[in-house]
Amino acid sequence: MPDAAGTAPEVVFRAEGLTKIYDTGEVQVHALAGVDLALYASELSVLLGPSGSGKSTLLNILGGLDHPTGGRFWFRDRDMTGAGDRALTRYRRDHVGFVFQFYNLVPSLTARENVQLVTDVARDPMRPAEALELVGLGHRMDHFPAQMSGGEQQRVAIARAIAKRPEVLLCDEPTGALDSRTGTQVLETLRRVNEEFGTTTVVITHNAAIRQMAHRVIRFADGRIERIEVNDHRLAPSEIHW
Numbered sequence: 001m002p003d004a005a006g007t008a009p010e011v012v013f014r015a016e017g018l019t020k021i022y023d024t025g026e027v028q029v030h031a032l033a034g035v036d037l038a039l040y041a042s043e044l045s046v047l048l049g050p051s052g053s054g055k056s057t058l059l060n061i062l063g064g065l066d067h068p069t070g071g072r073f074w075f076r077d078r079d080m081t082g083a084g085d086r087a088l089t090r091y092r093r094d095h096v097g098f099v100f101q102f103y104n105l106v107p108s109l110t111a112r113e114n115v116q117l118v119t120d121v122a123r124d125p126m127r128p129a130e131a132l133e134l135v136g137l138g139h140r141m142d143h144f145p146a147q148m149s150g151g152e153q154q155r156v157a158i159a160r161a162i163a164k165r166p167e168v169l170l171c172d173e174p175t176g177a178l179d180s181r182t183g184t185q186v187l188e189t190l191r192r193v194n195e196e197f198g199t200t201t202v203v204i205t206h207n208a209a210i211r212q213m214a215h216r217v218i219r220f221a222d223g224r225i226e227r228i229e230v231n232d233h234r235l236a237p238s239e240i241h242w
C-alpha cells in the first residue's frame with residue numbers, strides 16, 4: 001500500500017509458499033502449510049493464532065534460527081531459502097534481534113554485562129548504557145537479574161536485542177510471563193524502539209488486545225495465514241486494556 005507521499009513501502013521479508021514439516025519419525029507435523037507474506041520496513045506487526053498454528057515456526061525461519069522445508073523467503077533482496085548455517089549465523093548477528101518469553105539473561109552478570117555480551121561482538125553497537133537508558137533502566141545497570149522484576153528483566157532482554165541496532169526485532173510472546181501493568185511497560189518499550197529507530201518489529205502474542213498497537217495484524221490458523229488486517233488507528237499500549 002503506498003504511503004501518503006505515494007511511495008511504496010520497502011519490503012523487508014517476503015515469503016512464498018513457505019512450508020515446514022517436522023518429521024519426528026512416527027508422525028509428520030505440518031507446522032507451516034504454505035505461507036505467503038510480505039512484511040514492511042518500520043512496521044510493527046502482531047502475529048495472532050491458536051497454539052500450534054505455526055507462529056513460532058515462522059518467526060524462527062524469518063530470524064534464521066530454523067530452515068524451511070519448502071517454499072522461498074527473502075530478507076530484503078537476499079534470497080535466504082538455501083542459506084547454510086554459517087550464512088544464517090552471520091545474518092542473525094548482523095540484522096536480527098530476538099526477544100523471547102523467558103528473558104534468557106545470564107544470572108551471574110549484571111544488566112550492563114548481559115548487554116555487553118552482544119555489543120562486544122556486534123559491528124556498530126550502542127554502548128550498553130545507552131541501550132539500557134533507552135529501555136528506562138539507566139538506574140539499574142549494575143543490578144543482577146535476580147534483583148529485578150520480570151518486566152525489568154524483559155526490558156534488559158530488549159536492550160540486549162536492540163544494542164546492536166538490528167534492522168528487525170522478532171519477539172515471541174514477550175509479555176507472556178508478565179502481568180498487565182509490567183506487560184504494558186514492555187510493549188511501550190517495543191513501541192518506542194519501533195518509532196525512534198524504525199526497527200521492523202514482529203510480535204507473537206496470545207493476547208488479542210495487543211493487536212491494537214500494530215500497524216499490521218496477521219492471523220494464523222493451521223499453518224496458514226487466515227487473514228491480514230491493517231490498522232488505520234493504532235492505540236498506545238497504555239490505552240489497551242486486558
Ligand SMILES: Nc1ncnc2c1ncn2[C@@H]1O[C@H](COP(=O)(O)OP(=O)(O)OP(=O)(O)O)[C@@H](O)[C@H]1O
Binds near residue numbers: 029051
Ligand atoms: N521441533 C519440533 N519438532 C516437532 N514438532 C514441532 C517442533 N516445533 C514445533 N512443532 C510443532 O509444529 C506445530 C507448530 O508449532 P509452533 O510452535 O510454530 O506453533 P505456535 O503457533 O507458535 O504455538 P504456541 O502459540 O503454542 O507457541 C505444532 O504442532 C508443534 O507441536
